[in-house]
Amino acid sequence: MTLKGMVKGTRNMLGRYVGKWFYDKGIPFDAANSPYFPPMVSAIQRVGPGIKPPTAYKLSGPILDEEVEEVKKWIEEYKQSWPRTGITxxxxxxxxxxxxxxxxxxxxxxxxxxxxxxxxxxSGTKKDANFYVRLYDQIVEEV
Known part of the structure; x- marks a missing residue:
């Protein structure tokens, strides 16, 4: 088998396994369009053979915690710009x-x-003009 044939076979195998994972878990196909999908595949390639995927525990615990912290920092950066730009x-x-x-x-x-x-x-609140004014005032104060 030629190198080109081996690469084609490996790509096909990768596609099949990724496909099986999508199908098994009902992941929408447009998830492959996520900007995070190609870097994930690249990271797997860089780590190489023998890498164990993260467990459900790690995904729902330490890894999720790190992502939450990253998003909090990202939101804080947004908030830093608000005094200059204002918000709607x-x-x-x-x-x-x-x-x-x-x-x-x-x-x-x-x-x-x-x-x-x-x-x-x-739920269960009278939604009149006074209600909305008080609610929006509260949100503005929080911001």
Whole structure:
């Protein structure tokens, strides 16, 4: 078998195993378009044979903790720019059809991007103009 044939066979095998993982876990195919997918494959290639994949424990514990810290730092960078650029406060509402709870989500838009601020359970409250003024005042104070 030629080197070209071996590479083609290896690529096909990689594609099949990645595909099996996607199919088995019901991962949407457009997850392959994630900007994090190619670097993950490159990191696996660099580490080389014999590397053990992270366990469910590591993914849900230490690795997740590191990612949360990274996102917190990223959001803090966004917030540092707010005094210079200002923000637009945005909100949207949704209803949990199972629990019948109503929620309002609050986000901040700035030239750096959109950041989630908070979610408020507004179930059972009278939603008049005074309610929204008080709620938005509270969010503005938090920001």
């Amino acid at each position: 406060l945005m909100s949207d509402g949704w209803l949990n059809k199972v629990s019948k709870k109503e929620f309002l989500n609050f986000l901040a838009y700035s030239p750096k991007g959109v950041t989630f601020l908070s979610s408020k359970d507004v």
